[in-house]
Amino acid sequence: MLLFAACASPYKHLHFHEDKSQTALQYKPVYEKQVYRCVVDGKILFKKFHLSGILFFKTMEDKSTRVIFQNEMGFTYFDFKWNGQDSFKVIQIIDQMNKPALVKTLEKDLSIFLLKDLNKPTEKIAVNDGDTFYRFTLSKGYVYYIAHSGKLETIDNTGKGGKVTTITLTGKDTPKGLPDSALFTHHKAHFTIQIKKIQSHVDE
Amino acid sequence: MCELTSCSTFSLMNKFFLTLLLSISSFVLYAQPKGYQPVNNLSAFQQSLTKSNAAVQTIMSDFVQTKNLSLLADKIKSKGKFYFKKENKVRIEYTTPYTYLLVMNGGQLMVKDEEKTSKINTRSSKTMQSVNRIIIDCMQGTVFHNTDFKVAAYENSQSYLLSLEPATDAMRKMFKKIDVYMNKKDFDVHKLTMTEQGGDFTDMDFINTQHNVALNENLFKIK
Numbered sequence: 413m414l415l416f417a418a419c420a421s422p423y424k425h426l427h428f429h430e431d432k433s434q435t436a437l438q439y440k441p442v443y444e445k446q447v448y449r450c451v452v453d454g455k456i457l458f459k460k461f462h463l464s465g466i467l468f469f470k471t472m473e474d475k476s477t478r479v480i481f482q483n484e485m486g487f488t489y490f491d492f493k494w495n496g497q498d499s500f501k502v503i504q505i506i507d508q509m510n511k512p513a514l515v516k517t518l519e520k521d522l523s524i525f526l527l528k529d530l531n532k533p534t535e536k537i538a539v540n541d542g543d544t545f546y547r548f549t550l551s552k553g554y555v556y557y558i559a560h561s562g563k564l565e566t567i568d569n570t571g572k573g574g575k576v577t578t579i580t581l582t583g584k585d586t587p588k589g590l591p592d593s594a595l596f597t598h599h600k601a602h603f604t605i606q607i608k609k610i611q612s613h614v615d616e
Numbered sequence: 617m618c619e620l621t622s623c624s625t626f627s628l629m630n631k632f633f634l635t636l637l638l639s640i641s642s643f644v645l646y647a648q649p650k651g652y653q654p655v656n657n658l659s660a661f662q663q664s665l666t667k668s669n670a671a672v673q674t675i676m677s678d679f680v681q682t683k684n685l686s687l688l689a690d691k692i693k694s695k696g697k698f699y700f701k702k703e704n705k706v707r708i709e710y711t712t713p714y715t716y717l718l719v720m721n722g723g724q725l726m727v728k729d730e731e732k733t734s735k736i737n738t739r740s741s742k743t744m745q746s747v748n749r750i751i752i753d754c755m756q757g758t759v760f761h762n763t764d765f766k767v768a769a770y771e772n773s774q775s776y777l778l779s780l781e782p783a784t785d786a787m788r789k790m791f792k793k794i795d796v797y798m799n800k801k802d803f804d805v806h807k808l809t810m811t812e813q814g815g816d817f818t819d820m821d822f823i824n825t826q827h828n829v830a831l832n833e834n835l836f837k838i839k
Contacts, residue, residue, distance in 0.1 A: 447692065449714050449730070453731075464730075466692060480685065487812070503814075610714065
């Protein structure tokens with residue numbers, strides 16, 4: 413019972429309060445485009461799956477965002493779009509991935525990673541041991557942005573049963589920059605997404 | 617998979633070519649590629665292609681792959697080595713900017729990325745068989761036997777162009793068309809363009825192509 417309570421509220425011990433002087437939105441990445449190597453690993457029932465490819469982020473001239481995942485041979489798995497007001501749309505997705513639960517999970521992963529569609533009035537802040545916790549209320553649960561010494565390092569999405577997804581960021585050296593790498597761990601859905609920046613192959 | 621021997625009976629070939637010619641005729645009306653004319657003597661072309669390919673036991677080539685994201689006006693480029701050994705062994709090895717290996721050997725397919733090796737028995741998947749076969753058919757020049765696609769042949773002074781239009785739903789979901797460009801001089805495939813339904817396309821340019829060099833069996837080992 414104690415264990416359940418602890419799991420259910422990982423940040424229960426923190427005292428969250430409003431603080432208009434600071435916000436997690438300072439970490440919202442601003443970029444023209446970025447390419448990542450992407451590896452997905454997981455397990456459905458007893459069957460393991462593994463998927464790799466290229467994840468492409470691009471900010472369009474009209475301020476919309478496109479995120480495209482394709483395999484190494486150039487075949488597109490999915491193409492997602494957020495307009496300037498962060499409204500989400502699936503441009504293209506392969507049949508095998510076109511499942512509502514999966515699309516919703518990917519949308520949420522990428523939205524919280526890019527700090528999109530956050531309900532600013534719900535933001536609360538707590539400080540503990542040199543870490544700053546920025547909490548936003550989602551339609552279900554919360555998302556926590558956790559910064560250490562002013563550097564965003566962890567994003568946690570929690571629900572009634574505790575942590576749903578943790579995103580561990582590495583190499584987010586400037587507040588507005590995209591991280592060098594990120595690991596998305598889905599605690600309940602039992603799969604991970606690992607992305608690492610690729611620098612040298614994008615030609616205009 | 618359509619065995620070459622089973623496709624070679626006279627009546628079946630007649631039927632096949634009739635269907636092929638009809639499909640080419642209708643295709644030409646709508647989509648003749650710029651700078652190309654339909655091949656005048658298709659039968660002679662196929663004979664030459666078959667003769668040329670019969671002499672090729674192995675192919676080794678460098679390649680540059682360019683993914684064109686048309687809507688975004690962006691290109692994603694990667695490079696690697698391509699190996700082919702008759703009848704059905706293929707190794708595609710991406711080296712830059714990431715390592716990725718794909719080996720096809722008979723009915724087996726192996727994919728190795730930076731972290732993991734996966735093996736797939738393509739005999740259990742019709743789509744995988746089709747993908748497997750189209751790569752081999754394109755490099756071997758045997759696309760006219762592939763019933764997953766309608767094939768139209770074009771030429772200009774430098775190249776032949778085989779334009780493949782998917783004929784099955786499974787292939788239609790993956791490709792809008794595949795264009796195979798061959799040197800007129802030696803029938804070497806120097807470029808493949810795979811166009812998706814959404815309009816994005818991937819070019820594979822083959823350079824430094826060598827024929828009939830000894831290729832170690834280990835290159836095609838599924839392990």
